[in-house]
């Protein structure tokens with residue numbers, strides 16, 4: 001069931017009309033469905049029920065505390081890439097023993113924080129990082145549990161900016177060097193090798209690159225065992241795509257079945273780091289039409305949300321479905337939905353058929369629950385919009401709208417300048 005649906009001509013999130021939220025909270029705002037988050041997590045979880053596994057939600061996709069808390073209560077862990085994400089995950093009540101930490105540039109402070117928090121494992125992206133973690137662990141008199149993030153050189157066939165498992169990408173340790181580096185890692189005094197990790201990219205709509213990468217990882221784990229290096233956790237990252245427009249990504253069950261088949265016989269706990277597939281279709285960005293403007297070429301619908309609120313269309317040319325909050329007999333027009341920012345790249349929809357919205361209409365930008373708010377900024381000194389979490393017939397403001405005072409709150413004017 002889709003938790004964003006129309007009833008009596010109005011778009012609802014679960015049992016709450018979006019218009020009600022707009023009237024009470026103002027626009028723009030992000031709105032998330034707790035039921036959708038729950039369903040997506042439970043579907044993913046159930047797909048792997050026949051094998052030992054841990055699901056670590058990719059916090060970068062949606063890092064709101066209430067969302068993390070909701071997932072944590074369902075037994076979800078966290079995939080983090082910074083000290084800030086670790087802080088959030090812990091504050092949200094996520095079990096530190098279900099936290100995995102990737103990222104090519106972990107600082108000494110971040111490493112120390114993660115070691116003191118006793119996370120499940122670090123996913124190491126370079127030799128120097130490995131040595132740094134060993135050094136910090138030694139100073140703290142701890143052992144750091146680690147996996148090497150292996151770059152298997154598999155083409156995920158997705159947008160180049162979100163491909164991560166190719167030789168030319170900055171991520172991980174090339175598969176050819178992995179054996180040598182595992183042996184080195186195992187020789188370090190304050191390192192405990194426990195896992196192997198890969199993550200080849202995001203928004204994958206075909207299962208075959210996952211299968212190819214998994215085969216490489218399975219071979220690696222087997223060969224390491226022969227060398228006396230035991231891998232307990234095989235972390236296959238995230239990346240499963242969703243439907244934004246007309247994509248037909250595999251379902252979590254199809255994805256799981258294919259991977260379980262490849263892994264059969266291997267005595268490991270699988271770790272997954274899904275982000276988008278849990279959060280993407282659990283959220284929308286709701287905005288209001290400020291003005292409309294028709295030119296010879298096209299129609300512009302100028303709304304109160306902008307590229308700083310949802311960066312994906314600008315950054316990747318991503319498609320987000322645009323829906324009216326009040327169902328009407330809109331005819332379609334050719335044009336753009338644009339924000340108030342002083343950039344030509346400031347659009348939420350571009351050069352396509354869109355409903356012929358009029359001034360004051362509410363517009364829902366769909367599939368915005370992942371990499372929406374988390375990638376937002378204050379560009380053009382625009383206060384960040386609130387995040388609303390709906391649960392059945394109630395809604396909660398789980399992050400309030402920023403104020404002008406918030407905008408300047410961290411700044412000061414030197415007195416003697």
Ligand SMILES: Cc1ncc(COP(=O)(O)O)c(C=O)c1O
Nearest residue numbers: 058199202238239273274275276
């Ligand atoms: C290491 C790592 N794990 C997990 C994810 C989550 O990816 P997705 O949202 O595509 O599932 C990402 C982002 O691509 C990532 O870099």
Ligand SMILES: N[C@@H](CCCC[NH3+])C(=O)O
Nearest residue numbers: 060162202203312370371
């Ligand atoms: N930010 C990207 C996904 C990147 C995933 C990060 N590893 C998106 O919006 O699609």
